[in-house]
Amino acid sequence: MLAQLIVSGLALGSVYALLGLALVLIHKATDIVNFAQGEMAMFMTFVAFVMITQLELPLPLVFVVAPLLGAALAAVTERIVMRPISDGPPVNALIVTIGLWIVFNHTAGWIWGYDPYRFPSLFPADPVEIVGARISPNSLGIIAVALAVMAGLYVFFEYTREGTAMRAASMNRRAAQLMGVNIKRVAFLSWTLAGGVGTVCGLLVAPIIFLDFEMMVSVLLKAFAGAILGGFNSLPGAVIGCMLIGIAETFFGGYVSTAFKDTFAFLVIVLVLMFRPSGLFSRTAVKKV
Amino acid sequence: MLECVDLTARYGGIQALAGVNLTVAAGEVVCLLGANGAGKSTLLGAITSSAPARIGGVIRFQGQEITGWSTEAIVRAGIALVPEGRQLFPELTVEENLRMGAYLRRDRDAIAHDLESMFELFPRLRERRGQIAATLSGGEQQMVAIGRALMSRPKLLLLDEPSLGLAPLLVREIMSLIRTINAKGTTVLLVEQNAHQALQVSDRGYVIEKGRIVGAGSAAQLLSDPQIVNAYLGGATT
Ligand SMILES: Nc1ncnc2c1ncn2[C@@H]1O[C@H](COP(=O)(O)OP(=O)(O)OP(=O)(O)O)[C@@H](O)[C@H]1O
Ligand SMILES: [Mg+2]
Numbered sequence: 001m002l003a004q005l006i007v008s009g010l011a012l013g014s015v016y017a018l019l020g021l022a023l024v025l026i027h028k029a030t031d032i033v034n035f036a037q038g039e040m041a042m043f044m045t046f047v048a049f050v051m052i053t054q055l056e057l058p059l060p061l062v063f064v065v066a067p068l069l070g071a072a073l074a075a076v077t078e079r080i081v082m083r084p085i086s087d088g089p090p091v092n093a094l095i096v097t098i099g100l101w102i103v104f105n106h107t108a109g110w111i112w113g114y115d116p117y118r119f120p121s122l123f124p125a126d127p128v129e130i131v132g133a134r135i136s137p138n139s140l141g142i143i144a145v146a147l148a149v150m151a152g153l154y155v156f157f158e159y160t161r162e163g164t165a166m167r168a169a170s171m172n173r174r175a176a177q178l179m180g181v182n183i184k185r186v187a188f189l190s191w192t193l194a195g196g197v198g199t200v201c202g203l204l205v206a207p208i209i210f211l212d213f214e215m216m217v218s219v220l221l222k223a224f225a226g227a228i229l230g231g232f233n234s235l236p237g238a239v240i241g242c243m244l245i246g247i248a249e250t251f252f253g254g255y256v257s258t259a260f261k262d263t264f265a266f267l268v269i270v271l272v273l274m275f276r277p278s279g280l281f282s283r284t285a286v287k288k289v
Numbered sequence: 290m291l292e293c294v295d296l297t298a299r300y301g302g303i304q305a306l307a308g309v310n311l312t313v314a315a316g317e318v319v320c321l322l323g324a325n326g327a328g329k330s331t332l333l334g335a336i337t338s339s340a341p342a343r344i345g346g347v348i349r350f351q352g353q354e355i356t357g358w359s360t361e362a363i364v365r366a367g368i369a370l371v372p373e374g375r376q377l378f379p380e381l382t383v384e385e386n387l388r389m390g391a392y393l394r395r396d397r398d399a400i401a402h403d404l405e406s407m408f409e410l411f412p413r414l415r416e417r418r419g420q421i422a423a424t425l426s427g428g429e430q431q432m433v434a435i436g437r438a439l440m441s442r443p444k445l446l447l448l449d450e451p452s453l454g455l456a457p458l459l460v461r462e463i464m465s466l467i468r469t470i471n472a473k474g475t476t477v478l479l480v481e482q483n484a485h486q487a488l489q490v491s492d493r494g495y496v497i498e499k500g501r502i503v504g505a506g507s508a509a510q511l512l513s514d515p516q517i518v519n520a521y522l523g524g525a526t527t
Contacts, residue, residue, distance in 0.1 A: 175372065
């Protein structure tokens with residue numbers, strides 16, 4: 001029971017972590033919280049569903065193409081919706097992302113209706129015995145895909161010129177500009193990356209919770225809770241925070257009750273904001289120079 | 290090399306520059322002296338298109354008008370700024386900070402070579418190349434800031450109060466470093482409040498007050514003009 005709960009907790013946490021990463025990516029680059037992140041992922045998961053059911057593309061191919069399209073959708077959104085208001089006060093941008101939430105949500109409902117669909121999983125569902133515990137290959141698969149995405153992000157940010165420039169820009173925007181970094185491009189790249197990563201989250205979560213126009217609302221809430229636990233400005237922080245949320249939620253559901261899962265996430269958000277507003281892992285006295 | 294003609298800058302209702310005329314010839318070290326709030330940083334911000342101010346007038350660099358260019362284009366053209374207060378990337382390592390200075394360059398081998406020469410110029414940075422910038426001492430941070438700007442191979446280096454907050458010995462070190470950099474072929478515009486130190490390494494100087502140039506001349510002239518010394522250079526010699 002314990003090993004099983006931990007694995008499914010980590011799988012759930014991985015899903016939250018992907019969306020949490022998407023949120024933090026954009027926030028670090030632009031100081032904007034993209035409330036539409038979950039809905040964009042939901043929208044792209046429907047697009048993936050069309051690719052699977054109507055175009056009859058093989059599932060692994062869809063797992064490659066859909067995130068790329070998700071990245072493109074986010075890129076276009078940044079260009080035509082966010083960029084024109086990027087010089088205004090951040091609260092404007094925040095309100096616009098709430099508007100985007102509604103737009104993607106309603107558009108999905110209008111195109112695909114309001115019924116849930118069964119979304120195929122890339123991995124088999126029947127549990128396998130691993131050292132005495134019955135583990136779902138689906139959980140292991142989710143964790144593996146999420147880890148691969150995180151490893152990709154890590155390499156990009158640590159070892160590429162563009163990735164280092166994006167980190168630099170999030171630490172000191174003006175200094176980055178003085179190095180010749182184009183801040184608008186950094187915002188654009190962040191949205192693009194976040195769009196791709198968010199779509200992977202949608203594809204992984206849809207087989208567990210069914211595909212429908214509201215499937216990402218509670219995922220977004222958990223991703224928020226995890227990202228806030230991690231301080232909302234750190235990619236590793238968001239991953240750890242979301243993993244903790246996933247595990248806590250699974251144990252809570254396994255031992256206490258499943259009825260309060262979402263309440264639990266909200267409770268975490270409120271408590272962290274009250275007592276550790278810069279997150280659990282923030283080093284004190286790291287101020288922007 | 291650099292020419293500012295009738296340069297103005299406004300932050301909302303505040304006029305920070307009120308018609309500044311200033312030139313820097315290729316190969317020179319020119320200093321700009323003035324008290325707090327005189328408009329020195331704004332001038333450097335205007336040249337690099339990085340001040341949040343409304344800019345008027347004309348800025349020419351190597352004969353080309355660069356007024357209104359993006360910061361990226363200006364850096365590409367060959368101007369680098371060492372900003373006031375260093376403005377390092379606190380959580381990047383020393384080496385990453387230095388490499389960020391070469392962000393617009395694509396010549397990998399030459400970048401590696403320049404990184405090496407930065408460590409020769411600042412031996413103290415070599416042993417700290419993997420250290421996070423936030424944990425450096427003030428003097429080391431200033432070295433990284435200067436090295437970072439040099440990594441773009443600028444033709445014109447702008448320095449905004451590099452001696453700020455440094456011990457006298459380090460100030461002298463930085464000032465002699467400016468001569469070294471200049472001797473290697475980089476033109477320098479140096480903003481300072483530390484007038485005597487700055488004039489000692491400069492060919493010429495300007496004095497700015499409330500957004501206007503109120504004095505100009507060779508370093509020797511400024512140092513020996515009692516009126517300027519008393520009014521703008523704080524009187525006593527240090
Ligand atoms: N971002 C800003 N917004 C509004 N006003 C500003 C801004 N930056 C500078 N100012 C104003 O412009 C004037 C010139 O400032 P500036 O920073 O150029 O002076 P400075 O000569 O560099 O001073 P210091 O020696 O203290 O660095 C000052 O009156 C200052 O208050
Ligand atoms: Mg200044």
